[in-house]
Amino acid sequence: MNSSIMNFPNRGKYGNNRYPGNCSGYVILELLKHYQPKKFVEVFAGGGTGVDVAQSLGMDNSLHLDLNPKYGGWNALKDDMPVGSDFVFSHPAYHDIIAYSGNAWGNEPHPDDLSRCASYEEFVKKLDHINAKIYSSLRNGGKHAILVGDVRRKGDYFSIIKDMNWIGKVESHIIKTQHNTSTANKSYGNNKLIRIDHEHLLVFKKNDVWSIPVAVTRKVEQNMKDSTLPSWRDIVQTAMEDLGGKANLHELYHVIGDTKKAKKNQHWQAKVRQTLQLSDEFHPIRRGFWGLTFSKNIKTAI
Numbered sequence: 395m396n397s398s399i400m401n402f403p404n405r406g407k408y409g410n411n412r413y414p415g416n417c418s419g420y421v422i423l424e425l426l427k428h429y430q431p432k433k434f435v436e437v438f439a440g441g442g443t444g445v446d447v448a449q450s451l452g453m454d455n456s457l458h459l460d461l462n463p464k465y466g467g468w469n470a471l472k473d474d475m476p477v478g479s480d481f482v483f484s485h486p487a488y489h490d491i492i493a494y495s496g497n498a499w500g501n502e503p504h505p506d507d508l509s510r511c512a513s514y515e516e517f518v519k520k521l522d523h524i525n526a527k528i529y530s531s532l533r534n535g536g537k538h539a540i541l542v543g544d545v546r547r548k549g550d551y552f553s554i555i556k557d558m559n560w561i562g563k564v565e566s567h568i569i570k571t572q573h574n575t576s577t578a579n580k581s582y583g584n585n586k587l588i589r590i591d592h593e594h595l596l597v598f599k600k601n602d603v604w605s606i607p608v609a610v611t612r613k614v615e616q617n618m619k620d621s622t623l624p625s626w627r628d629i630v631q632t633a634m635e636d637l638g639g640k641a642n643l644h645e646l647y648h649v650i651g652d653t654k655k656a657k658k659n660q661h662w663q664a665k666v667r668q669t670l671q672l673s674d675e676f677h678p679i680r681r682g683f684w685g686l687t688f689s690k691n692i693k694t695a696i
């Protein structure tokens with residue numbers, strides 16, 4: 395394994411190729427050959443891909459866990475990690491893209507099935523909990539390799555790796571190309587959305603016995619009106635959009651007057667007029683009435 399890109403068009407002879415959302419055995423094979431762990435634990439073992447890979451390498455002490463009763467019905471949310479190890483591979487559900495309990499196995503949805511979360515936020519929270527648990531179980535110097543996909547839902551893009559906590563020191567970030575996905579031939583709405591053809595394989599290392607580095611994503615909603623960072627062009631453009639793309643000076647002053655940028659400049663109204671004059675993105679429709687368009691010539695843009 396000498397590249398941060400993985401591409402395995404075939405999944406190999408490992409595991410159940412009909413198990414929904416299974417991964418190529420070569421992913422696990424490459425990781426095991428590279429890290430050569432003394433003890434390998436697989437969380438979310440699914441259709442047995444990791445079991446077969448471990449067996450093919452002659453490993454006789456690996457452990458494969460899944461809520462699926464076929465793998466003992468081990469519940470990542472409620473049950474303890476049964477052993478310590480120097481390498482954990484985990485391949486969680488892709489939020490609710492594929493339902494496991496009551497679909498891939500069992501007759502009923504299981505309340506702790508990661509693929510049965512009521513919301514994306516609940517899914518990420520539960521995944522964080524499981525990842526923290528996996529990390530705690532590692533021996534110092536051990537690795538947690540997690541294979542995570544991105545999700546598109548009704549046109550919205552969800553980057554699970556961006557939203558989940560990063561627990562431990564990142565050692566590698568590998569992009570894995572995806573093949574034979576259920577969405578491969580799906581056209582998204584107006585077809586302008588780019589198909590997701592990759593997954594992320596993140597490798598976290600435990601570097602200290604007690605201390606745990608955690609990177610957390612903070613989501614905030616900012617208001618451009620409260621910032622002096624936007625240029626006058628940005629401000630006038632935004633006010634124009636707010637006003638439907640056409641506006642008179644009075645309307646523009648009304649919208650722009652309560653921006654931080656205006657409050658900090660006593661000549662702000664002159665600044666607005668100057669901006670309208672200088673950029674060809676703003677064109678006069680009639681005296682004192684302006685429209686928003688796109689710049690035709692980069693040289694005339696301010």
Ligand SMILES: C[S@@+](CC[C@H](N)C(=O)[O-])C[C@H]1O[C@@H](n2cnc3c(N)ncnc32)[C@H](O)[C@@H]1O
Nearest residue numbers: 415416417438440441443461469470485507508
């Ligand atoms: C993406 S699949 C893993 C596929 C596997 N790598 C393979 O190649 O077949 C995710 C798995 O997570 C399991 N799962 C969901 N919630 C779980 C939980 N709370 N505890 C343990 N396993 C869970 C599902 O049963 C499913 O098998």
